[in-house]
Amino acid sequence: MNTNDLKLFEAVAYHGSFTKAAEAMFTVQSNVTARIKNLEEEFGASLFTRSNRKVALTASGETLMLYSKKISHLIDEAKRSIVKNDTVQGQIKIGSLETMMTIKGPELINYLAVQYPYVDLILQSGMREKLVSDVLMHKLDAAFVPAPVHIPELEQLKIKDDQIVIVAPADCKSLDDAIMNNPLKTIVFDQGCVFRAKLEAWLLSKGIFQFHSTVMNSVEGVINFVESGIGISVLPMDIISKFYSGRTIKTFALPAELGLMTTVLIYRKDLTPTPALNAFITLCKNDAF
Template sequence: MNTNDLKIFEAVAAHGSFTRAAEAMFTVQSNVTARIKNLEEEFGTALFKRSSRKVALTNAGETLMHYSKQIDHLIQEAKEDIEKSNQVNGQLKIGCIETTMAFKVPDMLSCFTKAYPNVDLEFKSEMRLDLISDVMNYKLDAAFVSAPINTPGLDQLHIKDEQLAIFAAANAPELKMLLADQPVKIIVFDQGCVFRARLESWLNSKGIIQYKSIVLNSVDGIINFVEAGLGISILPAELIAQYYNGRKLKSFSLNKELGTMSTVLIFRKNVPQSRALKAFVEMYRKP
């Protein structure tokens, strides 16, 4: 087995076809078939389930894919370290939720690029569970997500605690009257958003299980809809105070359990880190 065998293996899994994998790898189908056969003989098990229409990974294939991605990652890190062993360079892919993307990323980018100008930073905004999955599967080097994190294979670094609050239009009545007006209207991100989950948990604690959701995909959109009186939402109080202080909004505090959100930086555990990732993590490590 060599690394090219694993690249062919990954290509077959990605394309679901020996023929398309051969085209992607600029080789012939017979070579792809032979390489996969050799791998299956070496591991003593089938790596793909074959049908007339496509091929798919077996359980053993899924396991090998996990290790193959780790090998790819380690080889890439080795190349970068050897090429410029005296510099912090390369590329970092960092994930975060929408509010972090919109309001914290510019500051992160400014501080880090000043200190490490040879590192290219790429940020990606996704829901919390997607971010965790992408870090585990080597699609992201690290991600900012809400705690708690209990995923085996991930390390975490506490970044900060934020206070959340309920927000409504400035001319809205008191919260008790808002909740009495059924169905309660909420302005939220899509399923998987930590703020939406907190708001729904809070409503459930008030005995409200029926509510009307208006789903948007940006902080600005949510603020505009809340200000227009179309519903209530939950967001970090600091975010509103810092960036939307002039907007016509009214806030309502939450109890400590629901109102405190801890943000952590997650990255893979027991995997050699690139110099760039080490530098990024150290920037947030408390002295």
Template sequence: MNTNDFKIFEAVAAHGSFTKAAEATFTVQSNVTARIKSLEEEFGVSLFTRTKKVQLTAAGETLMHYCKQISQLIEAAKRELSQRNQLIGHLKIGCIETTMALKVPELIQRFNTTYPDIELEFKSAMSPDLIHEVMNYKLDAAFITAPITSTDLEQRLIKEEQLVIVSSGKYETLNDIVQDAQVKIIVFEQGCVYRARLESWLSYKGIINYKSTIVNSLEGIVNFVEAGLAITILPLELIEQYYPNRKLRTFSIGKELGSTTTMIIYRKNRNQDPLLQAFIEMY
């Protein structure tokens, strides 16, 4: 085995596909298959399940843990031998859509200034998908909403956010909204905490006759709302910072539904990863 075998192994785990791993590592699928088979023979275990989805087995997860440590040691050796103190490497970070809009641009600018040799890659998705990808080593860390209970994940509080109902300027009060013959809402897909909060608020108001439209774009949601086609729920900071001049109106709701927590999560066995810790400490 060699370090390139480990890179191929990590690529298969990250992409959940031998074909995509081959594309990512600039080789052919037969080579990926051969290298994974070689590793499995070397360790005497199966590293992946090969059903509809290619996923790590328990043994594969154990090897992934050591792969990350090996990568860290190699980078540390490069820094020491080249007498460079600058961190070098790549981090893949997941974000919910609103965090992507609010925080990522500023974060990239500050991080790149301090760590120019660390490449940052961001992916936006719903919190359940982000948690799954962190657990399966497809993401190094992720910003999600609400605390989690997994014992394998470390979580740190980022901030508390105030959520508000957002409508077009035609509504003067929340009562005007709920008195419509049919309330129309514009939301992200299932798994979005904002959608769940809005549906809970409607239920609390006794509104069961509402129509949902799903748009997986923050800008698209804001455009729909401004046009008076629907209402939504979003962080107040987002509206105030990025849409102060749009024809929107915001309404506060109760603290239980109107507040949420943003956390950053990562696997506990990544606690000693200097790249990841540099990212978390800067944030």
């Protein structure tokens, strides 16, 4: 085993595919397969479950991933100690909801570029559960997700509170007016979206069990459909006031238990943050928000 074997191992875990890992590591699939097989023989355990569609880490693979990350961090520390370079550099992968990416993504990149110009930031959007899973599975270094998060392996840093509102066409006079249409139509993100869950919970509290959902994959799409009078949705007030205050839509407050969303930054407790990730965390604590 060598460090390149571990890099191939991490690539397979990240991409969920031997073929994609080979492409990312500029090698051939047969080499990746052979190196993983050698690792499994060396450790005497299967590291991946294999299916026609993808591969996933086994419990043994999870354990090796933890040590592989620690080894990578130790090697990086050794390099920094030897060359005595105090410059913070490296690459970090950060996940967030689509809405937060829209609001804060450009600002985060600008903050980081000014204060840590040698740190490369990769932003990846996703649903809450996927983001949490990707942090646990080492596919993301950290992620912004809605609280609460009750997972012992994860550290969390409170980032901000957001007011969540109903977004309705401009001709709606009240919330009762917004839900009078039969059938009621909602404009939502896909299953797993926290805003969709809040909207559906509110409708259920109103005794509304039957409604039609149109699924969109962007905030702009949601706003366009609501503005066109097709239906109602739920979004953070911050995104409405910052980007869509001039649109012909109306917003209505949700009840307190649904109308507040706390965002936290999560990252693994069992790994010492790299200097690049530590710089990002410090940035979030100090002035990024």
